[in-house]
Amino acid sequence: MRKAEFEVPQEAMTEFADAMASRNLNNTVTGTTEDGEIVIEVEYDKDEADEVDEVEEILEKLIEQLEEEDEDEDEENNRRR
Numbered sequence: 561m562r563k564a565e566f567e568v569p570q571e572a573m574t575e576f577a578d579a580m581a582s583r584n585l586n587n588t589v590t591g592t593t594e595d596g597e598i599v600i601e602v603e604y605d606k607d608e609a610d611e612v613d614e615v616e617e618i619l620e621k622l623i624e625q626l627e628e629e630d631e632d633e634d635e636e637n638n639r640r641r
Contacts, residue, residue, distance in 0.1 A: 561603050562603070562605070564616070565590075565601050566600045566615070566616070567593050567597040568597055568600055570596060570597070571626055572622035576600070579615050579618045580615060583615065586604065588603075
């Protein structure tokens, strides 16, 4: 059995949970980080490695989207000043 750990921002949790559920991966919420991210541990067999990789890619894209939204908000706030 292999393990992977993901630190998921709260804002991305719904989409991440959907991705996990659609792949039927065995997972556990193990805690939170100092930044308030939710720590998810996934136990998987070798034949599920591709699904875990897909979930990792989805999380990376979700984080990128959140960062872009934050940048857009910052730019908007700077324009208002």
